Amino acid sequence: MLQSIPKKLLKQIRQLRQKKFRHEYGLFVISGLRAVGLALESDTLRPKYLLVEKQQMAILNQLPAFNGEAIYALSPSEFEYISDEKTPQGIALVAYLPEETLSQITTLPGQLIFLENINDPGNFGTIVRTAAWFGWPLILLGTNAIDPYQPKAVRASAGAIARVKILRDISLKTLTQLKTQNHYKVIGTTVHEGHTLPAFKPQPSEKYLLLFGSEAHGLSGEAAQLCDLKLTIPKFGTGESLNLSVAVSLFLYQFTALNSKRDNGEN
The missing domain is CATH 3.40.1280.10 (SPOUT methyltransferase, trefoil knot domain)
Structure with a gap:
């Protein structure tokens, strides 16, 4: 079920650009349609949140099944806020950092x-x-x-x-x-x-x-x-x-x- 993203969570996802927050939250971000698709097919990565820009909702039909916690619909400005890309594709996945030793x-x-x-x-x-x-x-x-x-x-x-x-x-x-x-x-x-x-x-x-x-x-x-x-x-x-x-x-x-x-x- 699609949800609007809480402002606190939006800020936390933006913070994942920095190493200290990736380790603090145990999360990282994968962006782009192809990369997100491969991640959702993976047996080794655990997805947490799927983020999609509201104008790109149809892109969800091109992805494998998502079994994480929530799917959030973001406005263009919200997606730009969390992304470090110049031209983001409007789709991203927040996944848990692998912990295997x-x-x-x-x-x-x-x-x-x-x-x-x-x-x-x-x-x-x-x-x-x-x-x-x-x-x-x-x-x-x-x-x-x-x-x-x-x-x-x-x-x-x-x-x-x-x-x-x-x-x-x-x-x-x-x-x-x-x-x-x-x-x-x-x-x-x-x-x-x-x-x-x-x-x-x-x-x-x-x-x-x-x-x-x-x-x-x-x-x-x-x-x-x-x-x-x-x-x-x-x-x-x-x-x-x-x-x-x-x-x-x-x-x-x-x-x-x-x-x-x-x-x-x-x-």
Whole structure:
């Protein structure tokens, strides 16, 4: 049943732009028709409120069933008040922040991504989108990494934030335990050293943990010491480095495509 939104709740939803309020309320916002649709189909996200602009009511017919607490109809000015977008689509979902921890995951995937000191929301959102595309279901974030549920990062994921599990505040000590206890082969990504990515052939029998550092500084010395092997993308032209999300895309393609070929009996 559609309701008018209380002013207090409207203010609280606007406050979710800020990290401290996202953590205080345990909520974040997903905006846009496609992203909201993917979130409502997700088994991992719990929806709380669905927000729709009054002039966009027909958009509700394009969405999966909503099983949250309430659907609120907002005026154009109210929707503009809560949105940080220049041209919002008039549909948004307020969902609970995922609370799952590493210790609660009973079966870890055979291929993992760890992001150290990643702070660009556009890069991060694109990495989440790429991970979903290639079927990597879990991303680990280091202790100094981005808040993955800030609006720009969520928007850049194009809805994939609802399809990929993201575990925050993973220390290098925890990463070391993960490597030892679960027998992952740790691959460090570098700009200037290591074996070239095209020459590396992932083995289906191996479990891999890929480590990516920031564009500016790469992996820390401590993270680099965890690596069993370092790989780099060869440069054939000019430039100091690749955009991080582009580099992650190339790595995920290499690891996913080669393993897929082997699974299908191809050489």
